[in-house]
Amino acid sequence: MIPLPPEFETVEAKLRARLITGHEASQAIFVARRRLGPPWHWKSWKAARKQVLGSACETCGAGKEAILYVQHTVRLPKISTYKELAKSDLAGRGVQPVDYSSIRQQMYAIRAAEEPEERDCCPKCSSLSIQYRKKAAAWICNSKSTGQYCAHVFTVPAKMAALTADQKKSIRRKKHQTWRNTILNRHNDWMRNAMLAWIGEMRVYLSLQHTKTLCKRCAFLEDMTDHKPCRLCGFAYPKTEQICPDCEQPDSDQRIIG
Ligand SMILES: [Zn+2]
Ligand SMILES: [Zn+2]
Ligand SMILES: [Zn+2]
Structure with missing residues (x-):
């Protein structure tokens, strides 16, 4: 309706x-x-x-x-x-x-499937946060992983296998999908x-x-009471009673109009 x-x-x-x-x-x-x-x-x-x-x-x-x-x-x-x-x-x-150990295994497999690429790094501390400065025609290391700036200056970066930003993004997306699939099902x-x-x-x-x-x-x-009206005289009396105390009309499904 x-x-x-x-x-x-x-x-x-x-x-x-x-x-x-x-x-x-x-x-x-x-x-x-x-x-x-x-x-x-x-x-x-x-x-x-x-x-x-x-x-x-x-x-x-x-x-x-x-x-x-x-x-x-x-x-x-x-x-x-x-x-x-x-x-x-x-x-x-x-x-x-939910089987959390199974999810963990899937997450691990997603990471393992991504092949790290050869990336430029600092020859001194192996950090990837290095920056090429055109004026000086040299690289500088911005890493402060040890608490202090490495600040090593060099002309030829070292190489190391590491995930690119895009690869990290892709891993995050796949992990999210895995989690989503799990909770949706x-x-x-x-x-x-x-x-x-x-x-x-x-x-x-x-x-x-x-x-x-x-x-x-x-x-x-x-709605508001546990009373019902007498079908004959309209007197309100408790639903649990069968006979109207005012006019003695028995309560029945047969409606009396008049
Ligand atoms: Zn460094
Ligand atoms: Zn009525
Ligand atoms: Zn009555």
Whole structure:
């Protein structure tokens, strides 16, 4: 009835495709909800409300003369509920946690696969932070790895095998991808399960299948008290009682209007 907001749809699709983690999904939903506000503030809610609103109160039968509301018979799904459920569900199933030693091995292999190049260095301290000065037609070493500037001046640099800046960048990128792949496919991402379950329940909630039409008074009694109105005389008495203490009308599903 009310479509799921596009922001929620996107998060769900990305979660299913394992493009984002549960935590990233949770953050995206948080931002979207803050922007959208509660469903009853949405434009789509107002349009859908007109379609499901009945012509009489389903509890007391009050009709046109009453102010009628669409009342959910289920609560707005709370994310915290689904987090707790997903956590305890995972705990019960003994899912494999992330294998850090395997990740470490992959990281090491990425570094090992990169062949260091022959680079210029300081002949005195082997530092790579050397600089050619045109005026002096000589190199100077800028290294202060020992705490003091090396400042060695030379005309022919020594050579050493070392990674270039581009190689280091490429290693960083590959390591990041490895980590990303791991967390996107981890089996113990309970937040992922929680967000998928919550979005699913929101879809049900927004379908407005679980709603009824109530008058203002009955909606108030149902929301704020544990009382119900007598269908015959309207006297409010506890939900746990079966007979109206005022007019002795038994409470039944058969509505009495008149
Ligand atoms: Zn009513
Ligand atoms: Zn040096
Ligand atoms: Zn009564």
